[in-house]
Amino acid sequence: MKSRIGVIDLEVNNINSIINISKKIGYDVRVINKSNEIKKFDKIILPGIGNFDEVISICKQKGIDSELNEYAIIREKDILGICLGMQLMTNESEEGKLMGFGWINASCKKFSTTNDFSSVHMGWNSISKKSINSLLLKKINDYSRFYFVHSYFVNVEDPRIICNYSTYNKQNFVSSFEHNNINGVQFHPEKSNFHGLNLLKSFYEK
């Protein structure tokens, strides 16, 4: 039986891209609007476009934070954070004052601005060689290109969960991590065409 996959609707982000690309590879991804629906799913995607504090507040208001905590930490079910969704899994972010979910020991920092580089890292960038045996990236070659849009990056404390890095404006940052059932990618697989398709497929089949 295929696993039941859901994507959390955080109001501020575009979840249709994730639903569309999943349909292409034969997966029917459902939108999760209410916190009590979370437990019905086998795999969850936590998407992300938006502001850290704003999204954390929405999660708190809807009771999504405690349900997700039960889902990911107590029941250890698979979850994939994309972009801001990955950043929400950390302790804190320079973007806001509120606490993150704190599932991984990490904090989010802002890119510095220089003359030829804006603080927004936007576009196609390559990922480094995998440093751990990754289930998510098993079908993806080292140095493949993914699409990024973000101004903050995740500074992960434990090197054992870091899968690979990317570089923007001389700053190395973590582009994906895997900590058992908790996965995070800084890039947007739903907008990264073939590599994105392969990554999501690996997550769904995991």
Place this chain on the structure above:
Amino acid sequence: MLTPRIIPCLLLKDGGFYKTKKFKNPKYIGDPINTIKIFNDKDVDEICVLDISFNSEIDYVTLTDLASEAFFPLSYGGKINSVETAKKIFKIGFEKVVINSSFLANPFFVKELIDVFGAQSIVVSLDFKKNIFGKLSIFNKNYKTVNNPQFYLDILKTFSPGEIIFTSVDKEGTYSGYDLNLIKGYNLDGLNSNFLINGGASSLNEIEETLKNPKIHSCMAGNLFVYKKPYNAVLINYPKKY
């Protein structure tokens, strides 16, 4: 390494894609869904869709179909004049909205959008046109008035959108080469945005050369990716890079 983007710019009208020359004489290119599917297969970096129709309504039906087939970043411009319309576009599956006339009419509308959606999702597009004395001014479709580009660029410095598209109206669809003066000719210090050049791309070699300039982050083109020379037959194409 972050690679500069090469972005086909496609013009939407009456549910079809068109291509113009100097913003005039729209010629039919093809069905949007098919075109998008071809670009998917060619692993395109990104696509920018601009509505050039005179309708007052946004063609949400075509945009929804189009977004459901695009597995790469998409931006849309045309008739976005409120936070609500922008929200609808994002919801359909577009990453970025392109603002042109609404910015000229009320520059602070762009700031409002940035506050709600974040700078990375907001693109400002400026159309440059030479007057009879050869001086560049901002072309304003609604009022046909001309304004000093530096005036608008200085306003943009106060809230830096994610990207700014510099389009040459005189070059668009002519294959005569980009007008780099659109970017080089103005003071852009303090503008924390990505700069995109558009209008007149003559060849992939030219694009490659243009992207060596660190100030230019991406190149846009229309004709180059939809026509095949020498007879300008419609043929969707895109460089294979990797």
